[in-house]
Amino acid sequence: MPSTGVPRWIVAIAALGAAFVLLPLVAMTTRIDWSQFGTLLASEESIAALLLSLRTSLLATLLCIVFGVPLALVLARTRFHGQGVLRSLVLLPLVLPPVVGGIALLYTFGRKGIVGQALDAIGIDIAFSTTAVVLAQTFVAMPFLVLSLEGALRTMGTRYEVVAATLGAGPTTVFRRVTLPLVLPALVSGTVLSFARALGEFGATLTFAGSLEGTTRTLPLEIYLQRESSPTSAVALSLVLIAVAIIVVNLAHRASRGADARA
Amino acid sequence: MPVLDLTAQVAARGFDVTLSIAEGETVAVLGPNGAGKSTLLGAIAGLLRPSGRATLGGTVLFDGSTFTPPHQRGISLLAQDALLFPHLSVLDNVAFGPRSAGRRDFRERALHWLAEVEAVHLAERRAPQLSGGQAQRVAIARALASEPRLLLLDEPMAALDVSAAPALRRLLSTVLRQRTAIIVTHEILDAYSVADRVIVMNYGHIVEQGPTREVLERPRTAFTAALAGLNLIEVGDQLGAIRPADVTISPIPTAHPGTVTDLEPHGDFVRVRSADLAADVHPRLVADLDLAPGSSVWFDFTPGRLSVYPRV
Numbered sequence: 001m002p003s004t005g006v007p008r009w010i011v012a013i014a015a016l017g018a019a020f021v022l023l024p025l026v027a028m029t030t031r032i033d034w035s036q037f038g039t040l041l042a043s044e045e046s047i048a049a050l051l052l053s054l055r056t057s058l059l060a061t062l063l064c065i066v067f068g069v070p071l072a073l074v075l076a077r078t079r080f081h082g083q084g085v086l087r088s089l090v091l092l093p094l095v096l097p098p099v100v101g102g103i104a105l106l107y108t109f110g111r112k113g114i115v116g117q118a119l120d121a122i123g124i125d126i127a128f129s130t131t132a133v134v135l136a137q138t139f140v141a142m143p144f145l146v147l148s149l150e151g152a153l154r155t156m157g158t159r160y161e162v163v164a165a166t167l168g169a170g171p172t173t174v175f176r177r178v179t180l181p182l183v184l185p186a187l188v189s190g191t192v193l194s195f196a197r198a199l200g201e202f203g204a205t206l207t208f209a210g211s212l213e214g215t216t217r218t219l220p221l222e223i224y225l226q227r228e229s230s231p232t233s234a235v236a237l238s239l240v241l242i243a244v245a246i247i248v249v250n251l252a253h254r255a256s257r258g259a260d261a262r263a
Numbered sequence: 264m265p266v267l268d269l270t271a272q273v274a275a276r277g278f279d280v281t282l283s284i285a286e287g288e289t290v291a292v293l294g295p296n297g298a299g300k301s302t303l304l305g306a307i308a309g310l311l312r313p314s315g316r317a318t319l320g321g322t323v324l325f326d327g328s329t330f331t332p333p334h335q336r337g338i339s340l341l342a343q344d345a346l347l348f349p350h351l352s353v354l355d356n357v358a359f360g361p362r363s364a365g366r367r368d369f370r371e372r373a374l375h376w377l378a379e380v381e382a383v384h385l386a387e388r389r390a391p392q393l394s395g396g397q398a399q400r401v402a403i404a405r406a407l408a409s410e411p412r413l414l415l416l417d418e419p420m421a422a423l424d425v426s427a428a429p430a431l432r433r434l435l436s437t438v439l440r441q442r443t444a445i446i447v448t449h450e451i452l453d454a455y456s457v458a459d460r461v462i463v464m465n466y467g468h469i470v471e472q473g474p475t476r477e478v479l480e481r482p483r484t485a486f487t488a489a490l491a492g493l494n495l496i497e498v499g500d501q502l503g504a505i506r507p508a509d510v511t512i513s514p515i516p517t518a519h520p521g522t523v524t525d526l527e528p529h530g531d532f533v534r535v536r537s538a539d540l541a542a543d544v545h546p547r548l549v550a551d552l553d554l555a556p557g558s559s560v561w562f563d564f565t566p567g568r569l570s571v572y573p574r575v
Contacts, residue, residue: 159342159344159346160346160348162310162333162340163340163342163346163348164348164359164363165309165332165333165334166308166333166334166336166338166339166340166409166415167334167339167359167360167363167405167406167409168334168335168337168360168363168364168409169334169359169360169363170334170363171332171334173363174334177359177363178348181348181350182348182349182350
């Protein structure tokens with residue numbers, strides 16, 4: 001590393017920073033009771049929580065893509081009054097404490113919320129359901145996708161899109177055949193970030209969806225509960241959460257590198 | 264019968280141009296940076312919304328109430344950089360236009376146009392694997408494959424290295440024959456080799472226009488003369504043009520005294536400039552006469568070398 005010209009004292013500080021992130025993970029693995037690891041994980045509650053987490057996170061990620069891609073495109077490619085305000089609002093969940101997000105969602109989709117009231121009238125009740133879990137995760141995760149995609153769109157510029165248009169391609173064709181393929185690496189990494197954020201979501205979920213086993217108790221909630229009753233199984237579950245996160249990040253990294261190589 | 268009829272103003276850029284182009288005519292637009300050449304192309308291609316009115320073959324491109332979006336204009340734009348889509352093969356790049364138009368034979372069309380620019384052997388390559396000259400060749404095929412009614416070229420040779428430019432210039436003069444096109448360029452050579460007519464722009468306006476040779480060999484403004492590399496002098500109530508190579512510096516008084524403003528090496532001779540005239544002289548002469556900016560000199564030339572023509 002010194003050959004690249006990075007000062008040694010910076011390398012030293014970087015090493016400290018890395019240790020700060022890695023040590024807690026190592027510390028946790030030292031507390032795992034490997035002999036009981038299997039049984040701990042195989043418990044009904046654990047499996048239910050894991051499956052619920054995966055299901056809701058995937059759905060939330062899908063919603064992030066469906067709404068986040070158009071949002072990023074509108075923010076990066078158009079100009080209108082109040083655009084700055086819209087951008088701030090869309091990115092607000094990044095800096096908002098998740099509990100506050102949960103309360104906000106409750107006042108929107110709760111039984112007495114501004115949208116919830118109307119939904120309640122036609123017999124749809126969202127709060128404290130699996131749907132609420134997905135909404136809470138989407139709420140906190142979408143800014144990650146919008147942010148990374150909007151940045152990529154701005155960096156890419158409009159030169160290729162202009163060429164495509166003068167070759168006779170309509171806006172939808174340009175989007176599908178030029179814009180999207182060119183920002184694919186950013187879309188993949190944004191999607192991964194969103195998924196990881198959704199998977200780890202705790203505060204908004206607890207506030208807006210509660211902690212009902214099998215319905216809204218996701219893996220982070222289960223871990224928090226187990227910590228009181230059975231610390232060893234909480235640690236085991238934590239390790240599973242970390243493993244899932246690492247696998248996903250790796251897969252996505254490979255996918256985006258593949259996309260880069262093709263580009 | 265003009266195919267393109269345009270009157271466009273962009274107030275913010277001080278741009279105001281009226282222009283007609285006939286079917287099959289190739290027009291070169293010359294002028295310095297910031298003259299409004301790119302604004303002109305942008306207005307025609309639909310990349311900006313000027314006021315005024317333009318029609319292409321009877322369709323309104325823009326006027327007070329209508330604005331035809333770029334993809335419905337049938338106008339292709341070839342830029343300085345080839346801008347081939349990096350995620351597509353060369354063949355898919357060229358097929359992009361016909362495919363967007365919904366043509367089923369887009370592959371055949373692409374191969375046909377790749378053959379026209381002698382680049383079939385590159386078909387399976389990806390854009391980043393091409394040299395600058397190859398990429399621009401493919402970009403020309405891609406622009407032509409969309410079968411535009413009007414082709415716009417924005418300094419297509421400016422980004423190429425010197426060795427790649429001549430071959431591309433020859434290719435352009437072939438493909439632009441009988442084609443309606445506007446080419447923006449800095450190079451007089453481009454105008455001579457591809458254009459039927461020349462438009463000279465400065466400060467957002469057309470300052471001179473006409474058949475290529477007429478404009479470049481009989482310039483009416485000092486500006487066009489400078490662009491064409493000619494001296495422009497007044498001969499009675501007429502104008503005269505003469506090449507700097509045909510002007511020399513005389514040791515004895517002549518009818519053209521001047522003060523040297525600038526000396527610059529030009530290959531194996533030195534260009535000596537005054538406010539009115541430029542002469543290309545042998546370096547030995549510069550040394551013998553001890554010329555420097557501020558020196559008083561006499562310019563001289565054989566009257567037979569001066570081409571004299573009316574002002575209008």
